[in-house]
Amino acid sequence: MRNHARALALIATLSVSTAYAQDPKGDVAWDLLAGLTSEVGPRMPGSEAEARARVWAEARLKALGFSNVAVEPFKIRGYVRGRDEGSLLAPIPFKLAITALGYSGTTPEKGIEGDVVYFPTLDALKAAPAGSLSGKIAFIDHAMKRNQDGSGYGPYGQVRRAGPAIASGKGAIGVVIRSIGTDSHRNPHTGGTTFPDGVKPIPAGAVSNPDADLIARIARSGKAIRLSLTLTGKTTDNLPSGNVIGDLPGRDPSLPPILLGCHLDSWDLGTGAIDDAAGCAIITAAALKAQEGGAPLRTIRVLWAGSEELGGFGGKAYAEKHSEPHALAMESDFGASRVWRVQFNMADKALTDRIAAALSPMGIVRGSGKADGGTDVEPVIERQKLAVVDLNQDGTHYFDLHHTPDDTLDKVDPAELAQNVAAWAEVLKVVANEAGPIAAAP
């Protein structure tokens, strides 16, 4: 018995030291990531939690030595989540793992019921005759799979972004989609949808992959499917949101700054660790790391954008407010897995060669695609025709977690987070010390 107790104590000691190794205190990126996810938690666009995140971000950036730290408010059309429930009623009773999509229509408190029409693809739904879904609930399936570059999210994500409005246009009273995700857990993936002007918003939810598999199997068997849906959340206008910005001033204030973007808001099912607390942690820690050995020539600005998840409101607000010239923009919004590739939109070939050479010892390869930044910096890139560097992260498992209850701190590997910071700092040491003009490719 005494030996058993000693063994237990030993195991406890071991697990404490392992936990410590996974929790690198004093690491700027980890501290920001752990702080935002633990001290603020989930941060829906336009919510009270997102407002707390702005206060938190402002204090953290000031404490880290950033200058000109400012909160820049704007208003958004948001979505306030309600009760999300759904069940198969026939041919078998089964409670579904479901989440409402952002901007979903609202059901009565007692929910709605309908017969299900199954569509294996978005194209199949598009081909359905006008009025053919009257009184029905549409189910839209798809075949997104894991990819290193995450490229499945563009095409298959259309099921979520556009599918509900198309179903509404054909008379559906509700729509359920297979989650835009690549895991096989009973976690639904939320995310925004859109109902263009003139299209009636209908209740729209996403079920987990195993639930979608079940519905698809029943549909293939030819049996009639009936389900109930209770999604009581509401689209709400004039909710407060805002961006938080901060500068690390360069030695030559006459040179346009380097802009680094991430987003402060998150979905509400998890704590928004990989999407996108990790991005804010990476860009901020890298901006500080680029100061080692003295301030670079150019100012480095961080933009922690608000309300990205419901339509990129923060990036648009930033581009409208900041007409002063910028030199180059970059964004981190694809989790915390290792950077494996660099891509450019830059006129100066020699400058791209120097950046690629700085990253090469880290095993980061040069891609031939055109860098585009991302949602939070795209509006200012478009408006000012800015140069862009993309550091592409391994996205193989990103869509296992994206917009799910599993987007939590424990999913981030501190070593991979540190690799991101190191790669970003290498790029910043080159571009922020570039005295000559930095321009986009012609």
Ligand SMILES: [Zn+2]
């Ligand atoms: Zn994101």
